[in-house]
Amino acid sequence: MNAPLELLSAAPGVSLAAAELRMSPEVAEPSTRLADVISFAEIPALRFPPPVATMPAPVARVRVTSWAFSIADCGTQWVSGIADCRSNSSSNPKSQIPNPKSPPTRIRPPRDVVKLEDRLRQLLQPPLESLIAAQELRFPFDPFPYQLDGVAFLYPRYHAVLADEMGLGKTMQAITAVRLLVHSEQVHRVLLVCPKPLVTNWQRELASWAPELSVTAIAGQQERRNWQWRTSNSSVTIANYETMVRDAAIIRELQLEFDLVILDEAQRIKNRAGVTSEAIRSVARHRSWALTGTPIENSVEDLVGIFEFIAPGTLQSGMKPRVMARAVRDLVLRRTKEKVLKDLPPKLVYDEHLDLTPEQWESYERAKNDGVVHLSELRTELTIQHVFELVLRLKQICNFDPVTGASSKLERLTADLEECAASGRKAIVFSQWVQTIERLAEELAPFGPLQFHGRIPANRRDEVLRQFRDDPTNQVLLLSYGAGSVGLNLQFASYVFLFDRWWNPAVEDQAINRAHRIGAAGPVTVTRFLAEGTIEQRIDEILAEKRALFDDVLGNTVGPASLHLSRQEILSLFDLHSPAGPLRAAA
Amino acid sequence: MHRETPPESPLFGYLTVVDDPAHGSCGGYLVLNEQGRPIEFHCTAPVTPSRAQQILYGPTLRASLYGEQVGPALIEKAKSPVSIVLVNQPECLELQHNTGQPVVLIDEARSGATGSASAFSKVRGTGIASGAPQLTLFPELLDEIRLISTEGDEEIERLLELLARSIDLAEPFERIREAIFEAQQVGGEGQGSDERAA
Numbered sequence: 001m002n003a004p005l006e007l008l009s010a011a012p013g014v015s016l017a018a019a020e021l022r023m024s025p026e027v028a029e030p031s032t033r034l035a036d037v038i039s040f041a042e043i044p045a046l047r048f049p050p051p052v053a054t055m056p057a058p059v060a061r062v063r064v065t066s067w068a069f070s071i072a073d074c075g076t077q078w079v080s081g082i083a084d085c086r087s088n089s090s091s092n093p094k095s096q097i098p099n100p101k102s103p104p105t106r107i108r109p110p111r112d113v114v115k116l117e118d119r120l121r122q123l124l125q126p127p128l129e130s131l132i133a134a135q136e137l138r139f140p141f142d143p144f145p146y147q148l149d150g151v152a153f154l155y156p157r158y159h160a161v162l163a164d165e166m167g168l169g170k171t172m173q174a175i176t177a178v179r180l181l182v183h184s185e186q187v188h189r190v191l192l193v194c195p196k197p198l199v200t201n202w203q204r205e206l207a208s209w210a211p212e213l214s215v216t217a218i219a220g221q222q223e224r225r226n227w228q229w230r231t232s233n234s235s236v237t238i239a240n241y242e243t244m245v246r247d248a249a250i251i252r253e254l255q256l257e258f259d260l261v262i263l264d265e266a267q268r269i270k271n272r273a274g275v276t277s278e279a280i281r282s283v284a285r286h287r288s289w290a291l292t293g294t295p296i297e298n299s300v301e302d303l304v305g306i307f308e309f310i311a312p313g314t315l316q317s318g319m320k321p322r323v324m325a326r327a328v329r330d331l332v333l334r335r336t337k338e339k340v341l342k343d344l345p346p347k348l349v350y351d352e353h354l355d356l357t358p359e360q361w362e363s364y365e366r367a368k369n370d371g372v373v374h375l376s377e378l379r380t381e382l383t384i385q386h387v388f389e390l391v392l393r394l395k396q397i398c399n400f401d402p403v404t405g406a407s408s409k410l411e412r413l414t415a416d417l418e419e420c421a422a423s424g425r426k427a428i429v430f431s432q433w434v435q436t437i438e439r440l441a442e443e444l445a446p447f448g449p450l451q452f453h454g455r456i457p458a459n460r461r462d463e464v465l466r467q468f469r470d471d472p473t474n475q476v477l478l479l480s481y482g483a484g485s486v487g488l489n490l491q492f493a494s495y496v497f498l499f500d501r502w503w504n505p506a507v508e509d510q511a512i513n514r515a516h517r518i519g520a521a522g523p524v525t526v527t528r529f530l531a532e533g534t535i536e537q538r539i540d541e542i543l544a545e546k547r548a549l550f551d552d553v554l555g556n557t558v559g560p561a562s563l564h565l566s567r568q569e570i571l572s573l574f575d576l577h578s579p580a581g582p583l584r585a586a587a
Numbered sequence: 588m589h590r591e592t593p594p595e596s597p598l599f600g601y602l603t604v605v606d607d608p609a610h611g612s613c614g615g616y617l618v619l620n621e622q623g624r625p626i627e628f629h630c631t632a633p634v635t636p637s638r639a640q641q642i643l644y645g646p647t648l649r650a651s652l653y654g655e656q657v658g659p660a661l662i663e664k665a666k667s668p669v670s671i672v673l674v675n676q677p678e679c680l681e682l683q684h685n686t687g688q689p690v691v692l693i694d695e696a697r698s699g700a701t702g703s704a705s706a707f708s709k710v711r712g713t714g715i716a717s718g719a720p721q722l723t724l725f726p727e728l729l730d731e732i733r734l735i736s737t738e739g740d741e742e743i744e745r746l747l748e749l750l751a752r753s754i755d756l757a758e759p760f761e762r763i764r765e766a767i768f769e770a771q772q773v774g775g776e777g778q779g780s781d782e783r784a785a
Contacts, residue, residue, distance in 0.1 A: 062614070062660040063632040065770070069625050104758060106765075116773045123769055124617060124625035124762050130754045134622045 069121050104129055105148040110157050111330040128152050131180060140208050143172065144518075146340035151176045153333045158287045159311040161266070163334040166293040166513035168341065171202070174262055174291055175209040182213060182235050187259040187287070189235070193280060194264035196240040197483060200462050202264070206236060218243055226250050241268050241276050248279040257284040263309065266290035267297045270305035281309050293513075294506040295332065300324060337516075347516045349526045351540075352412060356398065356531050359406040364397045364534060391535055398531040399436050399500055409499060409529045410443055416527065417447050420495050421475045426468070427495035428477045430484065430511045432502060437478045440499070448473045452488075453480035465490075481507055484514065491519040498528045501536060505543050596621050599750055600669035600688070601759040602661060602679055604653050605767050611635035612652060613771070615763035616661035618669055623754035629664045630767050631657055654681020662686050671746050675760045689743055695757045 104127030109119040125131070128148050143151075147169050154160050154177035164170050181187035194202055199217055206215050214234040218225050225243065229250050237258075239247070261283055263269065269277040288310050296302050300321060307315040307328065314327055337344055356364060371390040375382055400407045413429065420427045431437050434453050441449045450468050452461060461483075468477045469492055477490070481502050493515040502508050508528075516524040530536050601617040611633035618627040634657060636648055644651050658679055662672070672688045674680065675695045682690050750756060 059656060062634055062656055064629050064660050064664045065632070066627065066629045066664050068627045068666065104755070106761075116770065119769055119773065120628055120766050121625070123766050124628055126623040126754050126762075127758065130623055130758075134753050 067117055067120055069124070105145070105152045107152045107156055112159065113156070122156050128155070137179060137183070143176070144169070144340070146335055147173050150333060151180070154289060155180055157289070157331070159331050161290045161292065161295060161306065161310060161328070161332040163292055163295045163332055165334070165336045166510050166517065168335060168337060169518055170291045170293070171205045172209055174289065175206060178236065178260065179210045179213065181260070189258050190237065190260045190262065191258040191283065191285070192236055192238045192262045192264065193241060193244055194238065195268065196242060196458060197461060198264060199238055199240055201488070202238055218247070222246070229254055229256065245275050245279045248282060251283060255284070259285070260287040260289065261285040262289045262291065264291045266292040266306050266309070267294055267302055269309055270297065270302035272305045272308050277305060277308065293510060295334070297504065297506055303328070341518070344518070345520050345523045347512070347524050347526060349528065352527050352529050353532045354408045354412055354529060356534065357401065357406040357408050359401040359404040360397055360408065363401050363403060364394060367393055367397060394535045395500060396433065398534050398536050399431070400439060409531070410440070412529065413497060413499065414444065416495070416497070417444065417476060421447055424472070425494040426475055426477070426492060427497060428479060428490055428493045428515060429497040429499055430479050430481055431499040432481055434480055436499065437480060440478055444476055447476045449476040449478050450474050451478050453483045456483070479511070481511055484511065488514045489517065489519070490514040491517050492521070494522060494524060496524060496526045498526070501528065501530070501539060501543070597670040597746055597749065598626060598667050599746070600662065600665065600672040601763060602658055602672055602674050602682070603760050603763050604657055604676060604679070605764055607633065610771070612657065613767045614653070614657035614661050615767045616665060617759055617763050617766070618665055618667050619750070619759060621749050621753065623750065623759065626667050627665055628766060629661045630770055631661060650678040650681045653678040655685060658682045659685040671743060673756065675757065691743060691747070693757050693760070695760055
């Protein structure tokens, strides 16, 4: 059957239809061979052997491009020098992989990796979970998936800003990324710079999240520090910002070079002309990371300052926010609790509008009237400092009456704390002034208040925090915004009171997030005291507008031009007029 | 720091072909060590079958393209000999006739949901062993897989178990797809360390 069909199909001009015409119905049975019923001699076209066209089966042309990766490039070495963590690990490292139902966390090359070979090298690495499991890195508790995303963001980057909202675990993410880099021998020496009060916190976190990494904290007298800089070969060296300024010369002299420099609370270098920024930027390094919950604390210029360290030239002063956002898109990672921590207990914020006591009102009105008269008399001599002094004076009266000591805020706070103590929960109270905190400590004695502010020696602060956490008789911790708003983990406190308000909502957020962070066992209740009809209410209105503006722009990474009160906004707190019209402050 | 290299480390080849209606078929071949780390990567320029190929090969076109043309061209370029080749498309099983290595088909749809393949266990007969949800040898093709296995079932299983300790067995196919996409985006041709027409 096959042969005739092939012949027919190969012979131009002869079709199956032609053959079929020769077949009678009775012979065209399925069992009958076609060759038996068709006489080829009767077909004129086939009297001679037909021409045969041969067409070989076409084969596609395949071009192959190849890349080879050396083992060293991939960071696959087994490093026995830091193998303590492996020897203590369980036999099933996969047990450390968090949330097995989550999709694997892929490490993707940043935009500044241009060469295709380098991009593929990173892209073809196993997921982060596999890297962690392969190195058998153990964690004190399972990281959240978003935290692994943060690690995957930092790990391949030479220039990065992790700008997660406070409480999302920037410390843990940075430590884990460092750990992976050290284990894969991509990084050997890391310099971590943080505010002085946070040095012990970092030591604690490193001991918890990366116990196998050696750590040296630079501290003590100059000679001791010099010796430490000269001899330290630890994986991680910790120094505070002040030390970096003081020791800039010795670092330069020793020509110290680090594989990675991490700045915690990186807004400390926002002032590019400052000595801190200059000292930090002069450190020789290969990778530069910044951790900050408030990359834009006061204005977008803060971010420009941070990027002078991260990747100089990326941002310039005066850039439009949209251009700025585009320029840093690949280098900044910011997540908010609302976006990533669906399971975090809720934060309940109440604005407690209070009437001043009669005594406070009397003092307040007198101070305000006298102050406004004084400001008006200054006329062209008026400076922003004069206005600022009056604002501070009025705010203090809103806390306590300077004559009688009366305080509606204290009355309310005492009542709230009684309820708080009755439920066995702990509270933290923030104030702008140390004097207010000391006054509160006296008044709140029944609650065993502890104090944490600038006058508490640094070497006693850890003990204060430990006592507050462990001793049930210490139900209240009184903190200043300056000392207590960053870096502290107070998630065991269920109540936060802002006795007075800070000038910048970002600082208030930081303060609140000492308690409302990962590990919080239940809802965190935040109470912001506000003296009705006073300067506090006016400031709150202005800050609320600014906070809304910040939230609007934050999605584009870059915030509003300014978050704190501008000169004109401070002036607008009072209705200052002279016969010539509204008063304006001198420059 | 002292380095230790695991002795006798077998290598694993992952091969897949990405079909793009607009550009054609791109093959990718990734060689991994037992920890799942990349050793080599090879990818083809897009291959578009001609009309004549489509007519003549008919329904066997994909098998021919994947298993006889793209696959062998990729494997031929690899410098590191692998112990086993893992594929995720039945058509790639045609490689059995063109390579000397055992070829194992991974059912990607049933794999990877847990992110772990440490529970890999033996697959026998035409059923799927319980406790091994991450890896499935296509039951209807088991005989073919056995035929091409020069090492024997036990050796294949040993190798797969070894790799599954570090990675999900299906996960590298995603890496290859992303790498092919990246190479196409960046315009990878000419940037490779070894580029030759097959």
